[in-house]
Amino acid sequence: MTPHPDPETAQEIAAHLNDSHADGVLNLARTFVSPKISQAQIQTVHADGLTLLAGNQSRFLPFLLRDADTREQVHYLIFYARVQQGALIDGGDFRYFTVLGSERVSPNMQRLTLKSQSPIPANEVGLAWYFTLHAVSPDKGRLKNLKHLFHRIVMRLLRHTNAHRRQKILNTFYQGKRYYTLRRVEKSSETQALEDIALVDVFLHGDTAGSQWARNIKIGDTVRSSAEYREQTAHLAAGQALLIGDETALPTVAALLENWQNPVPPIVISITQHPDDQAYLPDSLLPERTTLIRISAADDVAAAVTDNLKNIGQTVETAWGALEAGDANTVRRHLKQQFGLTGKQAKIKGYWRWEDGKA
Numbered sequence: 001m002t003p004h005p006d007p008e009t010a011q012e013i014a015a016h017l018n019d020s021h022a023d024g025v026l027n028l029a030r031t032f033v034s035p036k037i038s039q040a041q042i043q044t045v046h047a048d049g050l051t052l053l054a055g056n057q058s059r060f061l062p063f064l065l066r067d068a069d070t071r072e073q074v075h076y077l078i079f080y081a082r083v084q085q086g087a088l089i090d091g092g093d094f095r096y097f098t099v100l101g102s103e104r105v106s107p108n109m110q111r112l113t114l115k116s117q118s119p120i121p122a123n124e125v126g127l128a129w130y131f132t133l134h135a136v137s138p139d140k141g142r143l144k145n146l147k148h149l150f151h152r153i154v155m156r157l158l159r160h161t162n163a164h165r166r167q168k169i170l171n172t173f174y175q176g177k178r179y180y181t182l183r184r185v186e187k188s189s190e191t192q193a194l195e196d197i198a199l200v201d202v203f204l205h206g207d208t209a210g211s212q213w214a215r216n217i218k219i220g221d222t223v224r225s226s227a228e229y230r231e232q233t234a235h236l237a238a239g240q241a242l243l244i245g246d247e248t249a250l251p252t253v254a255a256l257l258e259n260w261q262n263p264v265p266p267i268v269i270s271i272t273q274h275p276d277d278q279a280y281l282p283d284s285l286l287p288e289r290t291t292l293i294r295i296s297a298a299d300d301v302a303a304a305v306t307d308n309l310k311n312i313g314q315t316v317e318t319a320w321g322a323l324e325a326g327d328a329n330t331v332r333r334h335l336k337q338q339f340g341l342t343g344k345q346a347k348i349k350g351y352w353r354w355e356d357g358k359a
């Protein structure tokens with residue numbers, strides 16, 4: 001066991017996995033310790049492996065790749081364990097939807113109304129689905145088994161390839177897929193026992209794959225998600241909370257506000273590139289006495305957010321937000337510096353990334 005040369009990064013990786021990928025950490029424990037484990041936590045990330053607390057046992061898991069940085073090593077272990085536990089590299093937890101409607105709810109936000117073939121959890125704020133952007137048909141069980149065998153072989157092969165090739169191979173599993181958040185659930189009829197309609201809002205920006213998918217979708221199309229992701233928002237239940245979102249995170253911010261239970265009204269920072277998209281988050285959605293800051297900017301978003309926070313004149317005790325990855329890092333560090341917020345108190349995510357070359 002060799003100590004990590006950058007303890008802060010090591011701690012961030014462990015906290016991120018424990019907070020946001022609890023299922024992945026449990027898969028590690030079930031794969032490397034015992035299939036019966038029901039609780040697990042990453043204790044420490046080292047230079048050459050990680051220490052896992054699985055039930056009441058502490059176990060060192062060595063990293064398995066050649067010439068990889070810590071993040072890639074940890075991701076590989078998580079993917080490896082996921083496949084060992086019967087899932088596919090890119091999820092394989094399929095949910096199929098029929099498109100019932102598609103409409104513009106602000107100049108650049110496209111709302112898709114999707115009927116799920118299976119019930120949708122009613123009160124899950126921050127649930128996102130990993131949508132496949134090309135035409136799909138339901139998977140036959142036999143095909144799924146073959147795919148799983150193939151993914152097990154790929155995971156083994158990855159150990160013997162160089163970093164560049166490894167990345168190329170993994171990218172093939174993720175290209176053509178994007179996360180979009182459940183904005184709201186509804187029932188397709190009053191007699192329906194469980195919710196089965198999902199509203200999903202997609203930000204249209206240029207000719208990107210996700211934008212084209214949402215623009216071209218037609219009523220009656222079948223769409224599929226292959227994995228689910230759940231944002232952690234329970235920490236916002238008490239104290240002065242701050243919510244920050246650009247167009248990609250405003251669906252979660254809107255859902256949080258619609259279900260706001262904390263007696264302390266939140267501070268909300270709504271960021272849109274086009275001022276007219278501010279209409280997506282109407283004032284009527286805000287709990288009384290909410291402090292609302294509207295920012296319309298495409299560049300220097302992090303600076304606009306931190307400048308506003310410096311002048312806010314209020315303390316902040318918890319935060320949730322998502323925006324461009326580099327901006328998210330800046331805002332996270334700023335919240336630590338200005339308000340002393342730890343990773344548990346401030347969950348600020350990167351939901352997308354500028355192409356190389358752009359600030």
Ligand SMILES: Cc1cc2nc3c(=O)[nH]c(=O)nc-3n(C[C@H](O)[C@H](O)[C@H](O)COP(=O)(O)OP(=O)(O)OC[C@H]3O[C@@H](n4cnc5c(N)ncnc54)[C@H](O)[C@@H]3O)c2cc1C
Nearest residue numbers: 128178179180181202203208209210211248351352354355
């Ligand atoms: C958990 C989670 C939930 C999400 N929920 C939503 C949601 O509900 N609605 C939603 O619209 N998105 C959501 N996103 C973001 C979404 O998944 C896409 O990644 C993102 O919108 C970019 O996909 P794309 O195909 O449009 O562009 P990509 O092909 O991924 O990117 C191509 C280039 O376009 C530019 N670009 C990408 N995104 C943006 C942007 N937002 N603004 C300006 N330029 C951009 C960058 O230069 C990028 O390199 C979520 C992401 C995560 C991780």
